[in-house]
Amino acid sequence: MTTPALATRSRSAVWRRQFLLQGCWNYEGMQNVGFAYAILPALRDFYANRPEEALKAVKRHLEFFNTQPAMGALILGASVRLEERVAAGEADPRAIGTFKVGLMGSLGAIGDSFFWGALRPMASVAGALLALLHPLLGIAAMLLVYNGVHLTLRRRGFAAGMEGPEGVVGWLKRAALNVRTDDGKLLAAILAGAYAGVFAGRFFVQGGNTLHALASLLLAAAAVHLFAVLFRKAVSPSEILSFLLFVGVLILWR
């Protein structure tokens, strides 16, 4: 069976549409509608004169799907290639579901750890620190640091996925996201330390003698440690802020 090749226009459409993966995020199928929407231009090409099969293909992609949105590009690219093989009769349609389910959890975990645990904190602290000099400088730095990496990974991930499922494994190995995650976390911790140091210096130093300064530093470090322990015990920032708000109201009351 000959399958129409994926047109460049359709490939670009799939690439653009991946940015709306969470456009209809819901508790049941999560990113299912977004995924089906993103892959639709490719399905229209592959099943151009076979509406029944096109319908089946769309239904396949309306199954439950959830992963880290940026890592979705990799799965999307590989799914396009798999659909091409299915349309050509070279692969079983069930392989696509198995592939997506098999990959979304692990890639979600890798992506969450890298993007939310390392890159975003790193970009946020860098932005917040530079915003002390000028707000626009901080915003520009944050957006550049985050999106420089984010968009590059999306582009490379999508291209690797388009090489087929085999390309996914090779790309993941080359990208070494686990090493980058550790490096990013370390850099975020260094920047957060600088942020805490700047504010501890701003707020705590009033007396001017060394002993007072040392006591202020220790107090600030203890506060950070206490908050971190509370976070580990699943206390949320909102709960801590609510407690502080309650204390503030008590102060006003007094």
Add this chain to the structure above:
Amino acid sequence: MAWRFLLAILLGGVCYLDRTAACQLMLHRPLVVATLMGAVFGNMAAGAQVGIVLELIYLARLPVGASIPPDDTGAAVFGGSAAAVASSSIGLDAGSFTALLLLSVLVAEAGKAADRFVRKVNVRIARLTAESVDRGDVQAVEHGLLAGLTLFAVTGMVLTLAFSGAGVAVSAELLPRFGPASRGNFAILLPALPLLGAASVYSCSRTERTAAVFFLTMAAVFGGTLLFRWSA
């Protein structure tokens, strides 16, 4: 004032879309949103000050799986607009600044509830989409996604209107009721807030070496700040 709210609603809609539904380019981060709201309501620098502190506070809550973190975009809308208005009326003193940051937690939780509601409505949209596809309408996927996007955008705009309105009201009506001395008492809590933000990053960036590099850097920068002050 009406055009300011109109502009805030448009910008807020875009930022809220970026938060979940589209792109995730970090346009929804508190630093960006609070600065924008500050600029819209007359004082960009005041909004940015709020954004600098709010930016890190909620980072410890990751948007993993079905969990929804507090709405720090909404907190920034509230804080940025309130700070800008306060700076041009009673002045953004440390006490008012602290009060606005702490009050923003109520907004963050309200925004989280709204986010949950949108995702529940989206379940209905997704089901209708699937039913239409079952009937042979492939284009329903595009309509379903457009409906979801519209819902996210409209909710974002409504939340922006509500939160910026609340921010303006708090700064124009609530804060002036307390005298400068009372507001000054509130400032005693201010040092805890940036440290809470730093702890948030510290706890979500945990590796074997995180504690050592974090506290060493903190001590070095603190020492540097001190030396700079003493020599000045």
